Amino acid sequence: xGPVSPAAAAPPTAADRELLARSDVAAHAPDAFRxxxxxxxxxxxxARELEIWKGEGGEALVRLLDPSQRGKFFxxxxxxxxxxxxxxxxxxxxxxxxxxxxxxxxxxxLGLRLGRDYELVDVRxxxxxxxxxxxxxxxxxxxxxxxxxxRWVVRVADARPLRAELLLPSGKVARMLEFRDWGxxxxxxxxxxxxxxxLRGGQAFAVELLELAAAEPPPAIFALDGDAARxxxxxxxx
Amino acid sequence: MTLxxxxxxxxxxxxxRTLLSLLVVAAGSVGILLTAGFITFSFQGLAEAIVRGxxxxxxxxxxxxxxxxxxxxxxxxxxxxxxxQRLRRRVEALPEVAAAxxxxxxxxxxxxxxxxxxFVGLGVEPERQRAMGFTTxxxxxxxxxxxxxxxxxxxxxxxxxxxxxxxxGPGDWVTLMAVTPHGMLNAxxxxxxxxxxxxxQDLDTRFLQVPLATAQRLLETPLVADLVxxxxxxxxxxxxxxxxxxxxxGHDPPLAVVGWRQRAPYYRQVxxxxxxxxxxxxxxxxxxxxxxxxxxxxMAVMERxxxxxxxxxxxxGRAQLAAIVLCEALWLGxxxxxxxxxxxxxxTWGINALQLQMPPPPGAVDPIDLRLALLPxxxxxxxxxxxxxxxxxxxxxxxxxxxxxxxxxxxxx
Amino acid sequence: xxxxxxxxxxxARDLVKHYRLGRVRVPALRGVSLDVSAGELLxxxxxxxxxxxxxxxxxxxxxxxxxxxxxxxxxxxAGLSDRRRTELxxxxxxxxxQTFNLVPVLSALENVEYPLWIAGVGRRERRRRAGxxxxxxxxxxxxxxxxxxLSGGERQRVALARALVHEPAAVxxxxxxxxxxxxxxxxxxxLLVRLNxxxxxxxxxxxxxxxxxxxxxxxxxxRDGRVAADGSVP
Numbered sequence: 001x002g003p004v005s006p007a008a009a010a011p012p013t014a015a016d017r018e019l020l021a022r023s024d025v026a027a028h029a030p031d032a033f034r035x036x037x038x039x040x041x042x043x044x045x046x047a048r049e050l051e052i053w054k055g056e057g058g059e060a061l062v063r064l065l066d067p068s069q070r071g072k073f074f075x076x077x078x079x080x081x082x083x084x085x086x087x088x089x090x091x092x093x094x095x096x097x098x099x100x101x102x103x104x105x106x107x108x109x110l111g112l113r114l115g116r117d118y119e120l121v122d123v124r125x126x127x128x129x130x131x132x133x134x135x136x137x138x139x140x141x142x143x144x145x146x147x148x149x150x151r152w153v154v155r156v157a158d159a160r161p162l163r164a165e166l167l168l169p170s171g172k173v174a175r176m177l178e179f180r181d182w183g184x185x186x187x188x189x190x191x192x193x194x195x196x197x198x199l200r201g202g203q204a205f206a207v208e209l210l211e212l213a214a215a216e217p218p219p220a221i222f223a224l225d226g227d228a229a230r231x232x233x234x235x236x237x238x
Numbered sequence: 239m240t241l242x243x244x245x246x247x248x249x250x251x252x253x254x255r256t257l258l259s260l261l262v263v264a265a266g267s268v269g270i271l272l273t274a275g276f277i278t279f280s281f282q283g284l285a286e287a288i289v290r291g292x293x294x295x296x297x298x299x300x301x302x303x304x305x306x307x308x309x310x311x312x313x314x315x316x317x318x319x320x321x322x323q324r325l326r327r328r329v330e331a332l333p334e335v336a337a338a339x340x341x342x343x344x345x346x347x348x349x350x351x352x353x354x355x356x357f358v359g360l361g362v363e364p365e366r367q368r369a370m371g372f373t374t375x376x377x378x379x380x381x382x383x384x385x386x387x388x389x390x391x392x393x394x395x396x397x398x399x400x401x402x403x404x405x406x407g408p409g410d411w412v413t414l415m416a417v418t419p420h421g422m423l424n425a426x427x428x429x430x431x432x433x434x435x436x437x438x439q440d441l442d443t444r445f446l447q448v449p450l451a452t453a454q455r456l457l458e459t460p461l462v463a464d465l466v467x468x469x470x471x472x473x474x475x476x477x478x479x480x481x482x483x484x485x486x487x488g489h490d491p492p493l494a495v496v497g498w499r500q501r502a503p504y505y506r507q508v509x510x511x512x513x514x515x516x517x518x519x520x521x522x523x524x525x526x527x528x529x530x531x532x533x534x535x536x537m538a539v540m541e542r543x544x545x546x547x548x549x550x551x552x553x554x555g556r557a558q559l560a561a562i563v564l565c566e567a568l569w570l571g572x573x574x575x576x577x578x579x580x581x582x583x584x585x586t587w588g589i590n591a592l593q594l595q596m597p598p599p600p601g602a603v604d605p606i607d608l609r610l611a612l613l614p615x616x617x618x619x620x621x622x623x624x625x626x627x628x629x630x631x632x633x634x635x636x637x638x639x640x641x642x643x644x645x646x647x648x649x650x651x
Numbered sequence: 652x653x654x655x656x657x658x659x660x661x662x663a664r665d666l667v668k669h670y671r672l673g674r675v676r677v678p679a680l681r682g683v684s685l686d687v688s689a690g691e692l693l694x695x696x697x698x699x700x701x702x703x704x705x706x707x708x709x710x711x712x713x714x715x716x717x718x719x720x721x722x723x724x725x726x727x728x729a730g731l732s733d734r735r736r737t738e739l740x741x742x743x744x745x746x747x748x749q750t751f752n753l754v755p756v757l758s759a760l761e762n763v764e765y766p767l768w769i770a771g772v773g774r775r776e777r778r779r780r781a782g783x784x785x786x787x788x789x790x791x792x793x794x795x796x797x798x799x800x801l802s803g804g805e806r807q808r809v810a811l812a813r814a815l816v817h818e819p820a821a822v823x824x825x826x827x828x829x830x831x832x833x834x835x836x837x838x839x840x841x842l843l844v845r846l847n848x849x850x851x852x853x854x855x856x857x858x859x860x861x862x863x864x865x866x867x868x869x870x871x872x873x874r875d876g877r878v879a880a881d882g883s884v885p
Contacts, residue, residue, distance in 0.1 A: 046420065068458065069422060087390070087426035087455065088413050092349065098423070239761050239768060247756035548752040551713055552813070553741025554769050555734065644713045648748070 009122040009137065016123045020136055022159035023152070026111030028188040030214035031056045036065075039104055042194070042204040050100065051233075052109065053215075059222040060110060062100060063233055073230055074100055077222065081106065084230070091224050096146060104195050104205050107146060108177060112164065114138060114152065117145055125156070132156040147174070160188075174199050183209070245565035252538070259534045260574040263628070266527040267578020267620045268585060273519055275586055275610030277512045282611060285498075287437070288505055292360070292372050293498045294466035295475060296482055298329065298338075301492040303463070308500055313343040316419040318461030325489075326465055334481045336470045339366040340462040342453035346416030348396075348446070350404040357400060357414070359446040361453020361462075370468045374447070375604075379408030379432025386451040392428035393452070399443030401433045408432050414448070418458040426456050435603050442603070524627055532631040535567055539635045546639055547647025556640045563639045564632050571628030575621035582617070586610045658725045659686035660821060660853055661710050667718030668705050679705040681876040682719065687855065689820065692847045694867035694884075695857045701873040703857035704825055710855060711744055711823045712736040724820065741770055745814030745852075749826035751806040753798040753813075759805075760785060760794035763812045770817060784812040788842060804835035811842060821853035828860045840866060 021027070033054050040047035049065040060076040071086040074094075081098060082091035099105050112118070118138035125134050136152040149167040154160065160182065166175040174197075181192035189212055196204040220229035249256045289295060303317035304310050319325060322340055329338045342361030347354055364382040367374075374381055377398045387393055394412060396404070406412055408430055415425040428448065436442050454460060469478040479495060486493040499505060539546070546559060594608040668680040680702045687693055687710075695703045708714040709721060712728060721728045723739070731739070740746075745766075753762045763781040772780075785791050788808040798806055807827060814822045827843070828836030844866055847854050856863055864870055865884065872880040 064422075072422075072424070083415070083423055083425055085425050087392070087424070089411075089427055090413075092413055092415060092425045094423075100423075239757070239764060239774075244756065251756060544750075544752065545754060548746075548748065549754070549765075550737070551711070551740065551746050552766055553737055553744075555737050558769055645708050648713070648752075 009124045012120045012123050012136075016134065016136065017120060019134055019154055019156065019159055020120055020138075020152070021115060023154045023161045023188070024114045025161060025188055025190060026113050027115050029054075029111065029212075032215060032217060034211075034213055034215040034217065035209060036211040037109055038208040038210055039100075039109075040206045040208070042206055049210075050109075053217040053221060053233075054110065055217050055219070055222055057222075060106060061217070061221050061230070062106060063230075071231075074098075074106060075222065075224070076106055077224070082224070084227075104207055105146070108175070108195055109207060112147075112150065114150070117141055118150060130157050133162065161190075172199075180206075183212070241561055241565050242569070245562060245569055248538075248562075248566050249569055255534060255538075256570070259531050259570050260577055262530045263527055263570055263574025263624050264578035264581055266523040266627075267575050267624055268582045269523050270520060270623070271578065271582035271616060271620055272585060272589075272610060273516055274616045275582075275612065276608075277516055278611035278613060278616075279609045280512065280606075281509060283607075283609075284505055284508060288502045289468070289498055290371050290373055291437070292362075292367070292466070293501055294339075294370070294372075294468045295478055295498055296467040296469075297496045297498075297501060298325070298465040298467060298482065298486065299463070299494055299496065301494040304494055304496075308494075308496065309503070311501060311503075313341075313463035314419070315342060315457055315459055315461055315463055318342075318419075318459065318463050319465065320461060322462045322465060328485060329465060329467060329482070332481050332485065334469055334473045334478045336468045337366060337370045338465045338467045339363045339370060339372075340450060341464055341466055342450060342457065342461075343463045344414075344416055344446075344448070344453055344456065346414055346456075348400065348404060348412050348414050350406045350410065350412045353404045355400055355403045356444065357446050358444045359414075359448060359453070361448050361450045361456075363450050374434045375437065377433045377435055379430065381432055381434070382447060382449055383431070386449050389455065392426050392455070393431045393449065394428040395447040396430055396433050397442040397445035398433045398435050399439065400446060401430065403443060406430050414446075414456060416456050418456075419461075420458070422458065424456055424458055426452065428452065437603050438601050439603060440601060527624070527627050528631045531567070531570060531628055532634055535563070535570075535632055535635040536638060538566070539563060539639050543642060543647045543650040547642055547644050547650065550642065550644045551648065560636045560640050563636045564629065567628040567632035567635070568625055571625035572621060574628075575624035578624065579617045579620060582620075583612075586612055657688065660689045660691075660724060661685070661687040661855075662722040663710065663719065664721075665719035666706070666709055666716045666721065668702075668709060668714070668716050670705075678876055680709070680716070683873070683876070683878055684719075685871060685878065685881060687821075687853060689853050690847070690851045692844065692854045692866075692868045693856070694864050694870045695855060695873065696859070696864055696870060697873035697879070700875075702876045703873055705876075706873065707823050707825055707855060707857050711746060712739055741766065742817065743820045745817070745819040745822040747807070747810050747814050747822060747824035747827045749829040751798070751803070751810050751830070753806055753809055755798050758795050758797055759790060759801065759809045762798070762809055763816050766813060766817045781812070781816055784816040785809070787815070787846070788812045802835075803831050804838060807831060807835075807839050808842065811839070811846070815846065815850075815852065818850075819852065821855060824854065824856045826858055826860075827856060828858070828863065833862075836860060837862060 035052045037050045037052060038047050039050065051063040051065055053061045058078065062074040064072050073084040075082040075084055075091060081094045081096050083094050084091045117140060119141050121137045121139050123134055123136050125132065127133050134154050134156050136154060138150040138152055140148045147166040148169050151165040151167065152161060153163040155162055161179050164177040165173045168174050176196045176198060178194045179190045180194055183189040183191045189209065191209055193207050194204055195207060218229050220226040221233060299313065300317045300319060303313055326338045326340065329335055340363060344359035344361060346357055348357045365384040382393060382395050394414065401407060404412060410430050411427050412430060413425055413427050415423065418424050436445055467482065475497065479497065482495045486495055549559060590609050595605045596608050598605050664684045666680050666683045670677045670679055683706060695706060697703050709716050754765065760781050763784050764777045767777040767780060782791065782794065785794050788811050790805060790808050793801060793805060828839055831839060840862055843854060846852060856867065858864065867884055870882065870884050871878065
């Protein structure tokens with residue numbers, strides 16, 4: 001299903017805001033957790049498993065579980081995204097929208113913080129009954145976010161997000177996230193999502209959430225010089 | 239008494255005018271010879287510089303790396319050579335081959351402190367390259383060490399412009415980042431051993447060299463992009479190509495042998511430019527010589543109109559008359575061309591002996607030697623050319639002679 | 652001797668020739684008829700502008716008439732291609748000019764060789780015949796000299812030898828003594844008469860020279876492009 005050509009747009013109502021809040025996936029995630037994710041290119045090719053640690057302060061650490069990539073981490077800190085590898089003494093600063101494992105950015109895996117980072121501008125509704133959908137148009141509250149505009153498509157009946165369209169300032173759709181499967185339980189946790197790049201040849205990746213559990217990450221792993229703590233992670237999980 | 243001898247004697251009738259014509263032809267010949275000599279020397283020098291600059295005579299790659307286009311220049315490592323050491327042994331066993339070296343092509347970002355720059359790089363085997371006569375023009379520090387570095391002790395040789403952008407020099411550290419063929423990002427710290435120049439300002443801001451092992455570690459791959467091959471001295475390119483093609487035939491995965499000219503579009507562009515200039519100059523010389531000598535030959539015919547009329551009267555055919563006039567023109571071409579060759583030879587020796595230098599061409603770094611190549615075939619060709627030019631110049635005078643009306647000519651004073 | 656049985660060497664009927672002088676058409680011959688037999692020594696006389704040179708040019712195929720007919724040795728000349736006419740001159744006619752017209756870069760011998768050279772005769776035979784021709788005009792000793800090293804009379808002798816070396820049927824001479832003093836001219840005339848008598852070569856001589864008129868066998872007088880008189884010289 002491709003991008004929806006919207007019906008008439010209307011200013012957001014309270015019901016719309018509530019719909020947004022209920023479907024804000026990232027807001028429903030635990031503040032601190034450990035997750036295991038598999039990223040697979042749909043066109044064929046090796047799948048990659050990642051271990052993700054998220055801290056309460058918003059920091060995140062991605063450990064590549066591929067044995068050939070031992071010792072390689074991506075570290076998200078307030079000041080930016082870093083690459084940590086055995087071959088370099090210092091962490092190497094990266095562009096925040098850098099695609100880990102070739103296809104998907106960390107932000108796309110962790111989810112957009114819609115409520116926190118975006119403003120609801122207008123809503124288009126169409127369909128009816130069980131098929132009713134709402135297309136929520138969101139604009140970034142501040143500069144510096146990778147995507148200035150987002151279209152968030154939600155199934156009205158159960159406030160399940162169906163699709164996120166990440167737009168360029170011009171309005172052209174750059175990336176699309178499709179929520180394919182949901183985890184069991186009350187918490188809103190996507191099990192599988194498909195990430196498509198619409199700008200450059202339409203490469204698509206399937207992201208599977210294999211594990212997600214609230215956890216207390218060892219604090220030192222988010223430090224720029226926390227190599228020892230990170231090395232110790234190798235013995236846990238994975 | 240032959241046609242040629244008579245024509246020669248006719249030329250001697252007006253010594254000064256003949257000498258002047260010979261000098262015009264000679265001057266045209268000298269112009270062409272010196273230009274050809276300069277252009278040839280430049281091409282030879284350029285070709286040598288390109289081959290010795292690392293392109294070698296031939297490159298062996300996987301056919302899939304070319305993506306169907308022989309002009310493709312990038313060498314994605316995904317299409318690299320696997321069992322390359324064995325392939326290299328087989329290549330070096332060929333009698334036509336002097337040596338072969340493996341390369342890895344790199345693209346990525348280099349950082350040093352806050353400074354960042356994108357780079358285009360080559361993973362090389364420094365010792366082999368030196369043995370093959372590939373030169374690197376150092377600007378500071380040292381060239382890459384002969385022994386492959388151990389893990390964690392990577393080194394890099396930066397082009398001078400890139401080093402300036404990053405604000406580093408020999409002894410400093412830079413971080414090299416690249417995407418591996420598996421789509422993963424990887425980074426390595428490397429110590430700068432030295433800086434060099436590619437000879438072209440634009441390339442100096444982007445290029446670097448690392449040892450082959452470093453490049454392979456950065457790209458997390460055991461493959462190499464290609465094997466660069468140089469031939470033994472004196473082996474013609476065609477023979478080398480044939481030998482390498484035979485070796486590559488039947489290899490799985492399929493291999494391609496690419497000549498250096500295909501990998502040096504710059505050379506082709508320069509060569510085409512120079513050829514255009516040469517033809518333009520040649521045309522100018524042609525027109526000048528034709529106009530000048532045609533006029534002289536016509537004057538000679540007009541002055542002898544009564545004599546030519548007499549010859550027609552006593553039974554000389556039109557064709558025979560044309561031959562007499564044409565022969566004089568051809569002599570001018572041969573003698574003038576020969577004189578031009580002699581003067582051209584002296585001028586070539588003289589200019590080469592002076593060892594002059596010309597300023598660097600746009601975008602280049604070093605001045606160029608002003609030297610002229612000596613080509614025996616150019617000398618022979620120039621004499622033939624001038625003879626042909628004079629034949630063209632003779633068209634109008636011959637036509638005038640052939641079309642003369644006998645009675646009018648006899649009455650001509 | 653023009654006998655009714657023998658075909659004349661030259662047979663001209665009503666020859667007409669015009670020349671263009673700017674926009675004006677000048678008539679040079681207005682209907683000239685004559686027969687010349689083999690072996691004759693014919694003097695063509697008349698004042699300047701009477702058409703003597705024009706007549707000789709037409710008879711020698713150097714030019715073509717605007718009207719009338721002309722036959723040489725029985726063959727019609729009208730409509731002959733340039734190649735055929737050139738060949739005719741090469742094999743069967745000789746020319747002597749008032750201004751000698753020798754090739755300055757060739758020696759006397761080479762000048763005489765020339766007609767044989769263009770006829771394709773081999774070197775040895777060429778040399779021999781040219782040598783004999785020069786000998787016949789008394790210049791064997793000067794064979795290596797160039798024209799600029801010869802006197803006027805010597806040059807005209809060389810020209811005569813050249814005109815005769817290929818044994819033509821007729822020699823056309825336009826004012827052969829015109830540029831020579833009377834003594835030298837007389838010598839040339841003696842040569843002409845002797846060669847005509849010894850070889851039987853037909854000579855047509857356009858001339859002002861009274862001596863030539865006197866010693867010719869027949870005199871054709873032209874006036875204003877027409878034949879004024881034609882008869883044997885007493």
